[in-house]
Amino acid sequence: MNSELIINCHPSGGIEIALLRDKKLIEIHHEKADNNFAVGDVYLGSVNKIMPGLNAAFIDVGHERDAFLHYLDLGPQIKSLMKFVKTLRNNRNQSIWPLKEENEPDIEKTGKIGTLMSRFQQVVVQVSKEPISNKGPRLTSQISLAGRFVVLMPFDEGVSISKKIVKQDERLRLKKLVQSIKPQNFGVIVRTVAEDQTVEELHKDLQDLTGKWEQLCEQLKTAEPKQKILGEGDRTLTLVRDLLNDDFSGIHINNQFLYNEIKTYVKAKAPDLEKIVKLYNGKTPIFEQLGVDKQIKASFGKEVNFLGGCYLIIEHTEALHVIDVNSGSTSGKEINQEENALRVNLEAAAEIARQLRLRDMGGIIVIDFIDLKTPGNRRKVYEKLKEEMSTDRAKHKILPMSPFGLMQITRQRVRPQMKIVVTEKCPTCKGTGETSSSVVMMDEIDNRLKYLVHNMNMKGISIHVHPYIAAFLTKGYLKSKRFEWFFKYKRFIKVVPVNSFQFGEYKFFNAAGEEIDV
Numbered sequence: 001m002n003s004e005l006i007i008n009c010h011p012s013g014g015i016e017i018a019l020l021r022d023k024k025l026i027e028i029h030h031e032k033a034d035n036n037f038a039v040g041d042v043y044l045g046s047v048n049k050i051m052p053g054l055n056a057a058f059i060d061v062g063h064e065r066d067a068f069l070h071y072l073d074l075g076p077q078i079k080s081l082m083k084f085v086k087t088l089r090n091n092r093n094q095s096i097w098p099l100k101e102e103n104e105p106d107i108e109k110t111g112k113i114g115t116l117m118s119r120f121q122q123v124v125v126q127v128s129k130e131p132i133s134n135k136g137p138r139l140t141s142q143i144s145l146a147g148r149f150v151v152l153m154p155f156d157e158g159v160s161i162s163k164k165i166v167k168q169d170e171r172l173r174l175k176k177l178v179q180s181i182k183p184q185n186f187g188v189i190v191r192t193v194a195e196d197q198t199v200e201e202l203h204k205d206l207q208d209l210t211g212k213w214e215q216l217c218e219q220l221k222t223a224e225p226k227q228k229i230l231g232e233g234d235r236t237l238t239l240v241r242d243l244l245n246d247d248f249s250g251i252h253i254n255n256q257f258l259y260n261e262i263k264t265y266v267k268a269k270a271p272d273l274e275k276i277v278k279l280y281n282g283k284t285p286i287f288e289q290l291g292v293d294k295q296i297k298a299s300f301g302k303e304v305n306f307l308g309g310c311y312l313i314i315e316h317t318e319a320l321h322v323i324d325v326n327s328g329s330t331s332g333k334e335i336n337q338e339e340n341a342l343r344v345n346l347e348a349a350a351e352i353a354r355q356l357r358l359r360d361m362g363g364i365i366v367i368d369f370i371d372l373k374t375p376g377n378r379r380k381v382y383e384k385l386k387e388e389m390s391t392d393r394a395k396h397k398i399l400p401m402s403p404f405g406l407m408q409i410t411r412q413r414v415r416p417q418m419k420i421v422v423t424e425k426c427p428t429c430k431g432t433g434e435t436s437s438s439v440v441m442m443d444e445i446d447n448r449l450k451y452l453v454h455n456m457n458m459k460g461i462s463i464h465v466h467p468y469i470a471a472f473l474t475k476g477y478l479k480s481k482r483f484e485w486f487f488k489y490k491r492f493i494k495v496v497p498v499n500s501f502q503f504g505e506y507k508f509f510n511a512a513g514e515e516i517d518v
Contacts, residue, residue, distance in 0.1 A: 001021060001022060001247050002021070002022050002023075002247065002249050003019065003020065003021050003243070003245075003247045003248045003249065004019075004020040004023075004248065004249060004250045004251070004252065004290075005017065005018070005019055005020075005239070005240065005243070005248065005250070005251045005252070006018040006019075006020065006252050006286060006287065006290055006292055007236055007251070007252065007253040007254070007255070007258065007262075007286075008254060008285070008286050008287050008292075009253070009254055009255035009258055014030065014031065015030075015031040015236060015258075016028070016029070016030055016031075016287065017029040017031070017236060017239055018287065018292045019239075019243065020292070023291070024295070024354070025292060025295040025296065025299060025358065026354055026357055026358060027357050027358060027360075028296065028358060029239065031236070037061075037063055037127055037130055037131055037137045038127065038130065038231070039127050039128065039129065039130055040126065040127065040146065040231075040238070041126065041127045041228055041230070041231050042124065042125070042126045042127075042143060042216060042228070042229050042230040042231075043061040043062070043124075043125055043126075043127070043226065043227065043228050043229065044122060044123075044124055044220065044223045044224070044225055044226070044227050044229055045059035045060060045061045045067065045069075045122070045123050045124075045125045045139070045225065045226065046059065046060045046120060046121070046122055046123075046225040046226065047059060047060075047117050047118065047119055047120060047121045047122075047123060048060045048066050048119070049066065049119065050113060050114050050117060050118070050119060052112065052113075052114055054070070055070065055071040055112060055113050056068060056069060056070040056071060056113060057069045057113055057117055058136075059123065059125055059139055060225070060226055061125065061127075061137065061139070061226055062226040062227075062228075063131060063136045063137055064136075065131070065134070065135065065136035066136050067125070067127075067136045067137040067138065067139045068135070068136060068137075068138050068139065069113075069123075069125060069138075069139040069140070069141065070113075071111065071112070071113040072109070073128065073138075073139065073140040073141065073142070074107065074113070074116065074140075074141045074142070075140065075141050075142025075143075076106035076107055076142075077103065077104075077106060077142070077154075077155035077156060078107055078116060078141050078142075079104035079105065079106075079107060079116070080098065080102075080103040080104045080155040081124060081141060081143070081154070081155060082116075082123065083102070083104055084098050084102075084154075084155075085122075085123075085124050085220065088217060088220055088221060089122075089220065089221060092221045092222075096213070096214055096217035096218070097183065097184075097185070098154060098155060098185050099184075099185060100157070100184060100185040103155055103185070122225055123141060124141065124143065124220065124229070125139040125140065125141055126139065126140050126141070126142075126143050126144070127139060128140045129413065132413065143216075144189075145209045145212045145213060145216075146209075146241075147205040147206070147208055147209045147241070148191075148193065148205055148241050148244075148269050149190070149191055149193060149194035149197055149201060149202055149205040150178065150188050150189065150190055150191060150194065150202060150205055150206060150209070151188065151189040151191065151209075152182075152186055152187075152188060152206065152209040152210070152212075152213065153186065153187040153188070153189070154185065154186055154187075154213065155185060155186075155187075156185075156186065156187025157184075157185065157186075157187060158187045158188075159175050159178050159179050159182070159187065159188050159190065160187075160188070160189045160190065161174055161175055161190045162189070162190060162191055162192040162194075164192040165190075165192060165194075165195050167195075170195055170196070174190050174194060174195075174202075175190075177199055177202060178190055178202065178206075181199065181202065181203050181206060182206060183206075183210060188206075193244075193245060212230065215230060216229055216230040236258060236262065237261070237262065237265055240262055240265065240266065241265075241269075242393070244266065244269070244270060244273065246273075248273060248276055249276060250276050250278060251266070251276055251277045251278065252278050252280050252286060252290065253277070253278070253279060253280060254279075254280045254281075254286040256279065259277065259279040262277055263277045299354075299355070299358055300358075300359070302314060302315070304351065304355060306347055306348065306351040307344065307347040307348075308328075309327075309328035310325075310326065310327055310328050310344050310347065310348065311326050311328050312324065312325060312326070312348065312351060312352065312355070313326065314355065314359075316361075319363075319364070320363060320364035320365065320366055321361050321363065321364070321365045321366070322365075322366050322367075322368070323352055323355075323365065323366070323367045323368070324367075324368045325344065325345060325348040325352075325367065325368060325369045325370055326370075327340070327341070327344045327370060338372065338373055338374065338377065341370040341371065341372055341377075342372060342377045342380065342381070344370055345369045345370055345372065345377075345381045346380065346381060346384050348369065349381055349384040349385040349388055350384070350388050352367060352385065352388075353385060353388035353389045353392065354388075356389070356392065356396075356409075356411060357392055357394075360394075361411060362394070362411050362412055362413025363410070363411070363413050364408065364409070364410055365408070365409040365410075365411060366406060366407070366408055366409075367406065367407045367408075367409070368405060368406055369381060369401060369405045369406075369407060370405060371404070371405045372401075372405065378400070378401040378403075378405075379400070379401075381401055381407075382398070382400045382401050382407065385398060385407070386398055392411075394411055394412040395411070395412040396409060396410060396411040396412065397409070397410045441469075441504055441506075442481075445463070445506060448508065449461070449463075449485065449489070449493065449508075450489075452508065452516065453489045453491065458510060458516075459491060459511065460510060460511025461491075461493055461494070461508060461509070461510065461511075461516075462493070462494035462495070462496055462508070462509045463493060463494070463495055463496070463506055463507070463508055463509075464496045464497075464498045464501065464506065464507045464508075464509065465495065465496070465497065465498065465501060465505070465506045466497070466498065466501045466502065466503050466504075466505060466506075467497040467498075467499060468503065469503070469506065470495050470496070470497035471497075473495045474495050482495055
């Protein structure tokens with residue numbers, strides 16, 4: 001499996017990141033320059049409202065809408081965290097390393113948030129979901145600091161190993177190793193990429209995370225409510241940290257500063273992969289040069305084609321997403337209807353798994369597959385979709401296919417759904433579905449030409465139009481529209497036919513070839 005990361009930096013500061021696997025686009029991320037509420041950011045929030053009915057609190061972290069903190073997202077050690085924060089802010093000489101003997105008892109799962117928090121109370125929180133639609137960020141008080149190989153969690157002592165590491169000997173090795181090097185009163189989650197890593201690599205990653213904890217505590221001593229006290233960091237570096245492995249053959253970047261930053265990071269974390277970080281200096285936009293733009297236009301939209309004539313119809317509603325599988329013009333003449341339906345459904349399962357990641361669709365997804373008569377075939381489609389979604393980093397749950405061919409999926413929603421407009425407004429009708437009459441269009445051209453000549457005193461004017469309109473303007477010599485302009489304005493107007501123009505589209509250019517916005 002061959003993976004590539006394409007990073008497109010815009011002059012405005014925004015960044016687009018495309019993940020390709022075997023040259024096929026599977027993820028696209030847009031990072032805005034002003035995104036202040038990214039997953040992983042830690043804030044000193046202020047309780048604005050307690051909602052006993054929801055068993056939750058609304059926290060002011062500086063967003064236009066209050067952030068949401070549920071009781072179950074407080075974490076078992078919330079009392080220990082609040083005690084530590086209070087002590088640290090009241091006594092700035094307090095040690096930043098929490099002691100186990102000073103921990104408070106864990107809270108009960110069935111407790112009430114009103115017994116722990118009150119209005120205007122200050123609390124340290126971490127963004128677990130970015131603002132989506134008209135909702136503010138979702139928060140947790142169970143602080144976690146993510147590194148390349150491990151995740152560090154204060155006020156805990158447990159060591160957990162990723163379920164994707166299946167070798168029992170390796171799981172046991174990692175657990176013993178991490179227990180021997182982790183700081184006291186800190187829990188650790190060992191990530192999948194830590195498999196077969198040396199103690200030196202894991203220890204170095206832990207040192208980076210303890211450095212982050214020190215930074216967080218120092219900021220916390222003097223922080224004001226609603227202030228960010230620790231940022232997750234650049235989204236691009238976060239993706240590189242989470243995705244980078246030996247499968248990667250290239251990381252292409254069109255920005256010198258970001259190239260240097262990522263190259264330094266990769267050199268420190270995975271020196272063997274430093275050579276795959278490449279700076280792109282071509283004149284053609286990087287997404288266009290590497291074929292990403294073409295895949296984006298083909299992959300987004302209501303209808304998505306796959307396997308020749310087969311296609312998906314993807315509809316989005318407020319409550320859920322619906323995907324309909326259609327065989328289209330595909331017909332298996334050499335096989336029966338059941339086998340043909342199975343073949344299309346299996347191919348559709350692979351494309352659906354890709355679309356869920358590509359669009360970052362979250363919540364409830366209902367898929368209407370082509371009807372299958374035998375339970376064994378329905379099971380094959382279910383297993384195929386599970387296999388294709390096994391590499392999806394978002395938490396998800398898939399239910400088996402019903403006799404009606406419906407399959408239900410719930411997928412974690414962390415960021416706003418990716419929406420890319422692949423349609424364009426018709427330049428002729430401007431999206432109205434109606435075009436101006438030719439008489440009105442000629443009046444517009446005459447009026448604008450008159451303004452350019454009389455008001456702006458421009459010379460060397462040319463007009464670019466559809467070939468049919470060009471023929472109309474230049475037909476004849478003494479009776480053509482162009483001759484009429486020459487007689488009227490005492491200057492020659494050049495008419496240029498452009499095949500790509502719509503029938504009613506036209507543009508004016510000056511003598512230097514620059515378009516004139518009239």
